[in-house]
Structure formats: structure tokens, C-alpha cells
Amino acid sequence: xxxxxxxxxxxxxxxxxxxxxxxxxxxxxxxxxxxxxxxxxxxxxxxxxxxxxxxxxxxxxxxxxxxxxxxxxxxxxxxxxxxxxxxxxxxxxxxxxxxxxxxxxxxxxxxxxxxx
Amino acid sequence: xxxxxxxxxxxxxxxxxxxxxxxxxxxxxxxxxxxxxxxxxxxxxxxxxxxxxxxxxxxxxxxxxxxxxxxxxxxxxxxxxxxxxxxxxxxxxxxxxxxxxxxxxxxxxx
Numbered sequence: 663x664x665x666x667x668x669x670x671x672x673x674x675x676x677x678x679x680x681x682x683x684x685x686x687x688x689x690x691x692x693x694x695x696x697x698x699x700x701x702x703x704x705x706x707x708x709x710x711x712x713x714x715x716x717x718x719x720x721x722x723x724x725x726x727x728x729x730x731x732x733x734x735x736x737x738x739x740x741x742x743x744x745x746x747x748x749x750x751x752x753x754x755x756x757x758x759x760x761x762x763x764x765x766x767x768x769x770x771x772x773x774x775x776x777x778x
Numbered sequence: 779x780x781x782x783x784x785x786x787x788x789x790x791x792x793x794x795x796x797x798x799x800x801x802x803x804x805x806x807x808x809x810x811x812x813x814x815x816x817x818x819x820x821x822x823x824x825x826x827x828x829x830x831x832x833x834x835x836x837x838x839x840x841x842x843x844x845x846x847x848x849x850x851x852x853x854x855x856x857x858x859x860x861x862x863x864x865x866x867x868x869x870x871x872x873x874x875x876x877x878x879x880x881x882x883x884x885x886x887x888x
Contacts, residue, residue: 720874752821754876769824
């Protein structure tokens with residue numbers, strides 16, 4: 663099946679620890695994104711990448727880091743510097759943003775991160 | 779900075795009603811607008827994509843319109859069913875990434 667796979671579905675982190683959330687896509691999409699969702703709110707952009715080995719900060723990048731070594735993979739690390747990491751994290755992908763057509767975005771099923 | 783607003787925040791209707799969800803955005807320089815559905819604790823499912831050059835898109839009982847010049851979109855759901863209960867999110871795609879509204883939480887009563 664083509665799509666986006668996020669793992670794990672649930673993740674628990676102790677204060678002071680770094681954790682990495684996985685996102686893999688087999689849609690051959692160039693662009694990938696990470697969003698954070700808090701209860702009752704919309705999605706806020708953390709990082710995005712339009713091409714391998716390049717990524718840009720979104721609106722709430724502080725305390726997070728990413729890498730894009732492969733087209734298929736865009737892992738997100740939540741560092742100890744993130745003061746309030748408990749949230750639902752969503753990964754998405756789409757065709758190259760510089761194209762004017764066919765930029766439909768597809769989302770994974772999310773990872774729920776809880777600090778204990 | 780792009781801002782997306784969705785009205786109403788919540789809506790409860792009896793089964794069978796036709797309903798309209800509203801979305802507005804501040805910057806008309808967009809590539810497209812997407813409507814998504816989100817069930818509790820789940821990811822987002824794409825419902826409809828409207829390119830910036832289009833006025834509307836239809837899929838089954840769903841119809842979405844786009845007026846880019848006024849920064850507005852509507853999602854029309856015909857003959858609502860209890861299975862339509864979910865949160866509906868609209869998002870606009872600019873040069874950077876998708877910008878989302880806060881969603882409309884829909885409850886369809888049987």
C-alpha cells in the first residue's frame with residue numbers, strides 16, 4: 663500500500679530525554695512536513711523539507727530537530743529543550759511545492775507523545 | 779503571515795440535514811485549498827482538493843467551493859449521516875507549507 667507510516671503510535675518520554683519520531687513515505691513525494699496538534703486546536707508547523715538534505719524551520723521549531731538524508735524518511739527529534747512536548751504529532755508529504763498542480767498533501771496516523 | 783479561520787467551531791445537527799462549513803484565509807496567494815476530516819485520535823484524511831484556478835470540487839455528498847479573491851471557501855455536506863461526525867479542517871497551501879484552521883467539530887445526531 664502507498665502511504666505514510668508514522669511510528670510509534672504512542673510514545674512516553676521522561677523529562678530530560680530526547681526522543682525520535684519516525685516518518686516514512688513511499689509516495690515518491692519530494693516535500694515532507696511535521697505538525698504538532700494540541701487538544702482542540704489546529705495544526706502548527708514544526709519543520710518542513712522540500713528536497714533531500716534540506717529543511718526549513720516552521721512556526722514552532724524551538725526544541726525540535728529533523729534530518730532528511732533519504733527522500734522517503736523525515737524523522738523528528740523532540741529534545742529536552744522543548745518545554746511542553748506532550749502533544750499529537752503528525753507527519754505529511756506532498757509533491758514538490760514549486761509545482762502549481764497536484765500538491766495534495768497526505769498525512770500519517772500520528773504519534774501521541776506523553777511526558778511522564 | 780497567512781491566517782486561516784473556521785466557523786463555526788462546533789456544530790450539532792439531526793441526521794438528514796444539509797450543512798455548510800466555512801473557512802476564510804487572509805492571503806490569497808495560495809496554490810490550493812484542501813478540506814480534511816479527522817476522527818478522534820487519528821490522522822487526517824483528505825476529502826477535497828481545490829486548485830487555486832478552480833471554483834469548486836465535488837465528491838459524493840461533499841461539495842467545496844473556493845473564492846480566492848475574497849479569501850473564502852465553503853464545504854457543503856448533503857444529507858448528513860451519523861458517520862459524518864468528525865472534525866473538519868481546512869488548509870491552504872502557500873509557498874512554504876499548509877496552514878490550517880482550528881477546525882469545525884461536527885456531530886450528526888441519529
